[in-house]
Amino acid sequence: MDINGKTVLLTGANGGIGSALAKQLASAGATLVLVGRDESALVRLRSTLSAQQRHHALAYDLQASDGVERLLGFCSTLPSGIDILINNAGMSDFAFVAESDPDVERAVIGLNLYVPIALTTAMLPGLLLRPEALVINIGSVFGSIGYPGFAVYGASKAGLRVFSEALRRELADTAVRVLYVAPRATQTPMNSSRVVAMNQALGNTMDPPEKVATAILNRIQTGRWRALTIGWPERLFVVINNLLPGITDSSLRGQLTRIRQYSRVPASAAGKHQSDSNFDKRKIS
Numbered sequence: 001m002d003i004n005g006k007t008v009l010l011t012g013a014n015g016g017i018g019s020a021l022a023k024q025l026a027s028a029g030a031t032l033v034l035v036g037r038d039e040s041a042l043v044r045l046r047s048t049l050s051a052q053q054r055h056h057a058l059a060y061d062l063q064a065s066d067g068v069e070r071l072l073g074f075c076s077t078l079p080s081g082i083d084i085l086i087n088n089a090g091m092s093d094f095a096f097v098a099e100s101d102p103d104v105e106r107a108v109i110g111l112n113l114y115v116p117i118a119l120t121t122a123m124l125p126g127l128l129l130r131p132e133a134l135v136i137n138i139g140s141v142f143g144s145i146g147y148p149g150f151a152v153y154g155a156s157k158a159g160l161r162v163f164s165e166a167l168r169r170e171l172a173d174t175a176v177r178v179l180y181v182a183p184r185a186t187q188t189p190m191n192s193s194r195v196v197a198m199n200q201a202l203g204n205t206m207d208p209p210e211k212v213a214t215a216i217l218n219r220i221q222t223g224r225w226r227a228l229t230i231g232w233p234e235r236l237f238v239v240i241n242n243l244l245p246g247i248t249d250s251s252l253r254g255q256l257t258r259i260r261q262y263s264r265v266p267a268s269a270a271g272k273h274q275s276d277s278n279f280d281k282r283k284i285s
């Protein structure tokens, strides 16, 4: 698919992967509708993009009751319509289920799974009118490998993976393509210092967000729509986990004590909620 001239709706545009995607898509000639909550960060991001005046910056909270509706309202005013929807906004919470906060669980499932489903459902009639269109859902390797401390996050991404797979098959006889992308750990603000420390201790590679963006642009430009897992050996681990889950069980059993240590916030540094979350309760209501 040629990106030049396409209009792209990108959620989570302010984030690590979102801003890297925005820069590469704009350089490839796309017009962007940038969505996030932090308006000044969106405006700053827009000022760094090629042909900045043609892009739109929308500060909408997609978890608010009217967030998706307001976004659709804006998109309906665009003469060009949307060609590519990228469901990238997401949040994580590093917490064992026994210590997990129900409010955070609801927010993680809401933003990572329900919002992409709601946006895709609402945008689909418009996408089906385009000569060619694309939905990209940003998942995670943890949507294919259940990882201690990321049960709820992984569940949200596994749901998104299956939604994307079924949708891709539903739309196989239309001009709308669907791509599910599963990055491995990536160097962005989503990962708290504890997640970064755990990844360092366990030797887990963390990709720069630009690498993730480049892999996604490559898939768009070469038109390969089969689900993309980014990183080696993570791609192999996904296959092993599917075929021989006992091997993954044993390997993660060996790391469990260390993973649990990193998931716990010392009592002195935490309130009631003991997990290590990037979740800001002030930002949902």
Ligand SMILES: NC(=O)c1ccc[n+]([C@@H]2O[C@H](COP(=O)([O-])OP(=O)(O)OC[C@H]3O[C@@H](n4cnc5c(N)ncnc54)[C@H](OP(=O)(O)O)[C@@H]3O)[C@@H](O)[C@H]2O)c1
Pocket (backbone or CB within 6 Å): 011, 012, 013, 014, 015, 016, 017, 018, 035, 036, 037, 038, 039, 041, 060, 061, 062, 063, 064, 087, 088, 089, 090, 091, 111, 138, 139, 140, 141, 182, 183, 184, 185, 186, 187, 188, 189, 190, 191
């Ligand atoms: N980083 C990783 O290790 C990793 C690995 C695998 C997959 N992923 C996935 O990649 C995607 C991007 O993550 P990232 O690492 O780039 O995260 P990030 O830097 O934390 O960015 C997440 C973005 O989501 C936006 N957002 C959060 N809540 C929102 C809401 N209620 N309404 C609208 N926007 C909201 C934030 O916008 P504001 O800043 O404007 O509030 C933020 O810009 C996510 O789906 C994530 O699950 C990340």
